[in-house]
Amino acid sequence: MDTLFSLLPDLSPFTMLMLAVAGIFIGAAAHFTFSGPGAAAERLAHLTKTYGDPGRRIDLRTARDHTPEGVFKALLPDTKTERAQIQLQLRRAGFDSPHAMRNFFLIRFLAAIAGPLIVMSMYGLHQAAALPDPFASYFQGMSPLGAAQLAAITVAVCFYTPTIWLNRKVKARKMQIEQGFPNALDLLQISTEAGMGFDTSMTRVGQVLAEVCPPISEEFLMCQAEILAGRDRQEALFDMAERTGVEEAMSFAQLISQSMEFGTSISSALNAYAKEMRETREMKAVEQANKLPVKMSGVMASMMLPALFLITLGPTILRYMQVFGD
Template sequence: MNGNGPALVRGQEAPAPRGWKKALIPEDPSERAQIRFQLAKVGFDRPDSVELFFILRLALALFTPAMVFCLMGLSQTGLLPGGLDDLIGKTSRLSMMQIAAIFAAVGFYVPGYWLKQRINYRRHRITIAFPNAMDLIQISVQAGMGFDSAVARVAHELDRVSPELAYELSLLQMETQAGRDRETALFDMAERMGIEEAKSFALVIVQSMQFGTSLTAALKSYAAEMRQMRELAAQEKANKLPVQMSAVMSVLMLPALFLITLTPIIIRYIEVG
């Protein structure tokens, strides 16, 4: 993601897997669509993103076993350095196979784990920047700009502060310019973001345009409501702090209290005994 804006690849679906790829990539279109949707959440919106993801996972899973078998073969031919050859020679074949199996499993599951963590991190970044973006869009529309122009302007301004949100807003603006239905583009953007605030924003915009109400008034009310929800969330976190601090203090202080209380008793018991 850079300042040049995202590439518009929406609608370019990857073909069904053929040949050897059938054993690697799911044949179920809904399963492939779900994986591609998850990849699109972190900015990988290429037509072949699903194929690249599964190829990467297979490569990581096979890398360590291939290295283990290669080292074992080189050890038998005596081509390894002395220290490494001794280490391989002292390790049993069963241990080598166990190491290969463990790292193969790690390599297979690491891409999925990384994707999940990346989605959570991206959702957190978008959640933090979203209220400010809505304030900027509301101010821009109130100043007389059209909705599309306001979205494009805010996306440009947020490119350095929140590139994830800027990417989504730029993609929304490019999709509508390409002739895609605005309602579909808004709700797809909300689904990619994965936060309730974005879904509410899309609903506010769609309802305002469908019923012909003032977009400025709708955005102003929504921005005020979001600020109130943000304040309530901060208050909720503040109210949870005493309970969380009590648990931490209990874990840290109870061992010391037990030590202070029981040490004299133990010393007397030893002396009497």
């Protein structure tokens, strides 16, 4: 240590300054190497992952309609029109994978087979006195014909349950989009007024709505991913409207296409359309509220009329029964 300090006075000021600068650079390099990415790098990495699910981005390069081959010829519809209708229902439910239709029919087929197999297996265990008591009571005194009828009913229930579930999911997703679309238009209008481009605004709104309204976020980001992949903006917008199955989305696609075609202000058009959508949503709420008295009157009438008839006609019926019974 004494030797080191004895050498320092022999160094020139310039050399000491260069050593100090070198030490600062080495320390900074070590800090950035071992401290990990900063906040700006994390934010940039987050922004690069916002154009939808990576799996769905890969599916952009894959054809959606496939001619059934092999075993799937017996599962999938033969005509392209029927396959397109089912594929549209799956896309409106949020299943946009090219293999969604194949998986749906496969699940329905397996469910239709598994249901009766479970019923017949339980009946066989009941005949062998190996079925647990909580389940044995359902098969008590059941004949083989009754078990076969129950298995047939199970086939129908298991076969149509996926279709019913799909229709309910489509309705729930459409309701989410209808309720959140006016807010999405307000955010788009604010973003365009702030000076952002339409594509950038749509991407930003999709990021913001990821937690609030996931269906709109998925559709917006998927639309922008298609545009970045080279698809025409108008086709991507109308395809998004077709996927959602909502009239407001179709009107939105027409509005943006006409604004870009004629060069009008997108911000003012979005502002007017968002206001119109809020008024339409308010009118729908008023309509639902006005329907409540009619629905309640039907329920009250069905509940009160039998009791009213029993009170008014009961004594008369009893008197006639006494008179003519004698």
